[in-house]
Amino acid sequence: MPEQQSHMKSPLSERITNTVKDLYGQPVQVIESYVEGVRGRYLNPFLFVGLTAVLLATVISFVISYPQIEVSPADPEQVEQLGEEFESYRAAELQEAIEVTAAIANTQFLGFLHFLLFPLLAVASMLFFRDTHQGFFRHLILNTYAVGQANVALLLLVPVWMIFGDQLMKPAVHLYPSAFLAGLVLLFIYNRYLFLESLTDWIKAFSALILGYFFYSLIAGFVVAIIAFLVYMALAVGGG
Numbered sequence: 001m002p003e004q005q006s007h008m009k010s011p012l013s014e015r016i017t018n019t020v021k022d023l024y025g026q027p028v029q030v031i032e033s034y035v036e037g038v039r040g041r042y043l044n045p046f047l048f049v050g051l052t053a054v055l056l057a058t059v060i061s062f063v064i065s066y067p068q069i070e071v072s073p074a075d076p077e078q079v080e081q082l083g084e085e086f087e088s089y090r091a092a093e094l095q096e097a098i099e100v101t102a103a104i105a106n107t108q109f110l111g112f113l114h115f116l117l118f119p120l121l122a123v124a125s126m127l128f129f130r131d132t133h134q135g136f137f138r139h140l141i142l143n144t145y146a147v148g149q150a151n152v153a154l155l156l157l158v159p160v161w162m163i164f165g166d167q168l169m170k171p172a173v174h175l176y177p178s179a180f181l182a183g184l185v186l187l188f189i190y191n192r193y194l195f196l197e198s199l200t201d202w203i204k205a206f207s208a209l210i211l212g213y214f215f216y217s218l219i220a221g222f223v224v225a226i227i228a229f230l231v232y233m234a235l236a237v238g239g240g
Helices: 012-025 027-035 045-063 080-105 117-129 136-163 176-194 199-237
Strands: none
Touching (some): 012 136, 027 136, 045 136, 117 176, 117 199, 176 199
C-alpha cells in the first residue's frame, strides 16, 4: 500500500544513491513515486536540489579561488562621491565586480541559483506538455529532480574550471558549458519521462527548455547584478 510505503524510509545514503541512479535509469518511477505520495525510497526533490547545491559549492570552495573585487574606498560621510565619480573609474570597477560575482554565482553557487530555474521550467514544460502530462505539481517535481541531477553532473566541470582558472571570468568558461551540460541532463530526463517520440515532441521539449532558461537568465542576471552592486557599495563605503 502506498500509505504504508511512504512511512518506510530508507537510510539517507541509500535514498541519495537510489535517487541519482534511478533518475538516469527509471525517472518515471522516481517522479511518480513522489507525485503519488510514496516517498520512502527517494530523496525529497527539493532536498535533493539543496544537497546537490551544497555539495557543488563545498567542492568548488576547496579547489577554485576567485580574484578579489578591487574597490576604491569612499568617505562614508560623503556617499554622494560615489555617484559623482561613477561615470569614470568607478564604472569600470563596478563592471569588474559584476564579472567576478557572475563567475562565482555561475560556478560555486550555481546550484543555489538553480532554485530560480526549476519553477520556470515547470511552467514552460506544463505549457507544452499539458495534453499528455497534466498538472503543475507533476511538472514541478519533474523539473526539480532534473535540476538536482544536473547539479550532480556539473561536478564534472570542476576540473575544467580549475584548468581555465585564469579565464574563469569569461562567460564562455563559467556560464555556457554549465548551461549546455545542464540542458543535456534535463533533455535526457525529459526524454525518459515525457516519452519524446515524434519530432513534434522533441521540438516541444527544446522549446520548454529554451523558454525556461530564457526567463531564468533574465532573473538570475538581475539578481547577480544587484548582489554585485551591493557588495561593491559595501566595500567602497567600508574602505575596501
